Amino acid sequence: MPMTALIPSPDAVARLRGMPGFARAMRASTASAIGLYRGDRILNALLSDRARALFPHVALYLHFAEQRDGQLGLTVGAMKEMCARLDLCSGGRCEAMLALMRATGLVVSAPNLDRRRRPLVPTDRLIALHRERWGVQFDAMSAVLPAAVAYRASLNDPAFVKTFVLELGRRFIAGLRILDGAPELEPFAERTAGMVILFSLAQGAGPDQPFPPAAPVPFSINGLATRFSVSRKHVLTLLRDAEEKGLLIRGTDAITILPRGREAIERMLATMFLYMAECADVALQEARREGNTVGAVASLSA
Numbered sequence: 324m325p326m327t328a329l330i331p332s333p334d335a336v337a338r339l340r341g342m343p344g345f346a347r348a349m350r351a352s353t354a355s356a357i358g359l360y361r362g363d364r365i366l367n368a369l370l371s372d373r374a375r376a377l378f379p380h381v382a383l384y385l386h387f388a389e390q391r392d393g394q395l396g397l398t399v400g401a402m403k404e405m406c407a408r409l410d411l412c413s414g415g416r417c418e419a420m421l422a423l424m425r426a427t428g429l430v431v432s433a434p435n436l437d438r439r440r441r442p443l444v445p446t447d448r449l450i451a452l453h454r455e456r457w458g459v460q461f462d463a464m465s466a467v468l469p470a471a472v473a474y475r476a477s478l479n480d481p482a483f484v485k486t487f488v489l490e491l492g493r494r495f496i497a498g499l500r501i502l503d504g505a506p507e508l509e510p511f512a513e514r515t516a517g518m519v520i521l522f523s524l525a526q527g528a529g530p531d532q533p534f535p536p537a538a539p540v541p542f543s544i545n546g547l548a549t550r551f552s553v554s555r556k557h558v559l560t561l562l563r564d565a566e567e568k569g570l571l572i573r574g575t576d577a578i579t580i581l582p583r584g585r586e587a588i589e590r591m592l593a594t595m596f597l598y599m600a601e602c603a604d605v606a607l608q609e610a611r612r613e614g615n616t617v618g619a620v621a622s623l624s625a
Contacts, residue, residue, distance in 0.1 A: 330499050331597035339593040344466035346534040349592050351463035353522035359456055360519045360551065373512050374411045377495075378420055379449060381405050382430060384492030386445050387485045397430070397443045409496070424449075454478045457487075457599070464596045474603040482613060486606035494602065501598060505591035507583060510564050516551035517561055523547065524571070524578055525588060535585040539577035 339345060382397055385405065389396030399421060403414040412420070421443070424430045429449040433442040461475040477483040502509055511517035527540030548555045562578070565571050570584035580588075 330503060331594055331601070333504070335597055336504060336590055336593040339467055339596060340589050342467045345589075345593070348463045348466040348596065349589065350526070350530075350534045351466065352460055352592055352596075353525060355459035355463060357519050357522050357526065359459070360516070372515055372517060374406075377409070377411055378406070378417075379424070379429065379445075379453070380488070380491065380495075381409070381411070382421075382424070382443075383445055383449070383453065383488045384496075386443075387488050388492070389442075397445070398441060399443075450484065454484070460595075460599060461603070464600060468596065468600050470604065470607075471600065473607060474600070477603075477607055477610065480610055483603075483606045483610045486609045487602055490602035490605045491599075494598065499598065501591055501595045504594045505587040507568060507570060507587040508591055510568065511561070514561050515557065516553050519551055520547055520558065520561060521565075521584075521588070523550070525580060527578075535580050535588050537580070537582075537585065539574060539579045541576060542578045543576075 382402065385397040385401050399418060402421060403417045406412050406417045407414065411417075421430065425432075425443075428446055429452075430443045430445055433444045458475055458478055461471040461478075464471040465475070502512055508518070508521070511521045524540055524542055525535040527542065528534065528536030528538065532538065544555050544558050547553075547558045562571070562573055565584070566573055568583075569581060570587065571581055572579045
């Protein structure tokens with residue numbers, strides 16, 4: 324049976340954006356994304372930021388799908404096929420990325436009697452890195468979605484993690500894209516450090532200011548380039564393109580994020596929060612049925 328994309332509805336996104344704690348959740352989410360970002364010129368040359376973020380999720384999905392559904396699992400061939408299917412990267416770049424993940428201890432070869440098949444398995448380090456990334460987003464989301472506290476606590480449960488990964492992957496493969504509700508931000512997502520540069524600009528306002536800020540915020544081309552390991556030309560081109568699309572206006576030493584840009588940031592983050600929360604809700608309820616997790620869960624309806 325073909326899978327259908329389970330995309331949060333516009334009404335659900337609008338309701339979340341209207342909640343009193345939403346600005347606080349956005350501020351915390353974007354600050355965490357900036358703090359966890361690791362600029363690396365080698366990785367930058369291999370994959371776009373979008374592909375870099377999705378690649379290890381795909382690896383985890385293939386690994387856990389084998390455990391549950393008896394699929395082929397995490398192999399070089401399966402990764403190449405999935406990367407082509409999702410338009411993440413070429414087969415050569417996929418192999419290079421897997422080699423880098425092996426060299427840095429994120430995946431290792433698994434014993435296998437069939438020499439024709441060479442499975443890989445994610446290490447505890449890779450799973451721990453994702454627990455950290457999911458955890459800070461659940462912390463941010465808790466300002467508007469109280470159930471996120473239970474999701475955060477459940478990250479120590481392997482059964483929850485497995486189902487969460489599978490649900491994230493299932494919906495993504497079915498066609499869910501966080502930027503579907505904010506296509507204006509596509510240029511940022513496809514450019515190296517694009518989203519964290521945008522988030523960094525939004526974070527330029529003081530804690531007592533609205534988020535995203537309507538007032539001009541200070542910026543430095545050199546500062547952004549150095550912070551995120553990209554060239555000055557890269558930052559300047561990104562900002563010029565965003566200005567042409569009506570997302571922001573550049574001044575001499577300040578940038579104003581225009582209403583179109585602010586609304587797009589809100590829609591994207593609201594969609595991401597709902598996507599993660601709906602997947603976590605499925606994982607938590609399944610874990611409860613298996614007796615692995617205790618706690619009430621608020622169902623999120625779109």
